[in-house]
Amino acid sequence: MTMQVRWSDVDLFAHVNNAAYLRFLDDARFALFPSMGVDAAGRPTDSLLVVVKHEIEYLAPLPFRSEPIAVDVWVPRTGRSSVDFGYEVLDVAGAGGAEPVVYLRARSRMVQLDRGSHQPRPFTPEERAVFETYPGEAPVLHGW
Template sequence: MQVRWSDVDLFAHVNNAAYLRFLDDARFALFPSMGVDPAGRPTDSLLVVVKHEIEYVAPLAFRPEPVAVDVWVPRIGRSSVDFGYEVLDVAAPTGAAEPVVYLRARSRMVQLDRGTHAPREFTTDERAVFEQYAGEAPVLHGW
C-alpha cells in the first residue's frame, strides 16, 4: 500500500480516516468478489461493514516506501465474517527483529440480501473462500 500525500494530516502522520481506506483496499484486493461479479456489477448479495475496532500502535508519516496490510479471517458466522488486519513495514528495520506495526484492527461485515437488506447466510462456496485465510483474532488492548 502506498502512502499518498493526501493521507497525511496536519500532525504529519497518516490520518485515521486514511487507514480505513488502507483496510478497505487490502480487504477488497484479497476478496474482489465481495458484492460484485467479475465485471464489477453488483450481485444479489451485499457485504457491509457493521463494526471497526482500531488500535493505532505507531505513527506513520508520509514516505516513498510502501507499507504492507496483512488481512486474515479470524471468525466466520452464518451471515457475518470478521477480518483481522495489521499495517506494518514491508521489512524489519536494520537491526530490528520484527517489522514496525503501525496499526492493528478488526472489522465485522454482515452479508445482506440486496433486495430485502435482510441478513443472508453464506453459501458453501462463499464460506470456502473465507476459510482459505483463517487466522487468530488480532489482540487489541482495551481502554
Template sequence: MRHVYECPLRWSDMDAFGHVNNVVFLRYLEEARIDMMFRLAREAASDAFTGGSVVARHEIDYLRPLVHRHEPVTVETWVSKLGRASLTVSYEIKDSAEVYVRASTVVVPYDLESGRPRRLSAEERSFLEAYVDDSFDNRASTGVR
C-alpha cells in the same frame, strides 16, 4: 494463511502534523479487504460476494504514527472469526520494522435486492476458510481491552 496487500501512501493521506490521518487507515483496511474478498474471492468463485456485504463494526488500535513516505505499507488480512452470517476480518498495517495499526472489521453478507442480511454461501465460506486464523487476539496483543 494471511492475505498480503501492498498499500501505497498518498500525499493527501497526511494530516497537519505530517502523519497519516487516523481516518485514512480505514481506507487502507477497506482496500485490503476488497482485494481479498472481491478480487481474490471472485477469482475462486465467480459469484462470491456479488450480492453485497456491509460493514457492521470496526475496531482499530493505533500503535505508532505513520509518517508519509514513498514506499507502500503492508496490510496483512485474515479471518479471525467465521460465522454463518458474518465474519470478522483482522488486520495489521506494518512495514519490515514496525506495526502501526491492528484492527478488525465485522462484515455481514447482504442481499442488495431484498435489503436484508444473508448467510454466507458455500463458495464464500470455502474461500474464507483458507484465511481463518483464530489464534491471533487483536486486543490481547496490544494490551487494549
C-alpha cells in the same frame, strides 16, 4: 498486500490520518476478496457485505514515506451470515533484520445482506470456502 502512503493520507500532525487507515483496510480487504458484492465485471450481485463494526488500535505514527507499507488481512471467524477480518498495517520488512513496526491493528465485522430485502443472508458453501482460505487468530486489541 503492499501499498503506498499518499501525500493526501497525511494530516496536519505529519502522520497518516485515521480516516486514511480505513481506506487502507478497505483496499486490502477488497484486493483479497474482490467478489464481495460485485461480480468479475464489477456489477452488483444479489448479495452485499456491509461493515457493521470496526475496532482500531493505533500503535505508532506513520509519517509520509516513499517505502511501501504492508496491510495484512485474515479471517479469524466466519459465522452464519457475518465474517470478521483481522488486520495489521506494518513495515514491509524490518530495517537490518529488525522486527517490522506495526502501526495499526484492527478488526472488522461484516454482515452479508440480501440486496433486495437488506436482511442477513447465510453464506453459501462457496463463499464460506473463500473466507476459510485465510485463517488466523483474532487480533488482540487492548481497548480502554
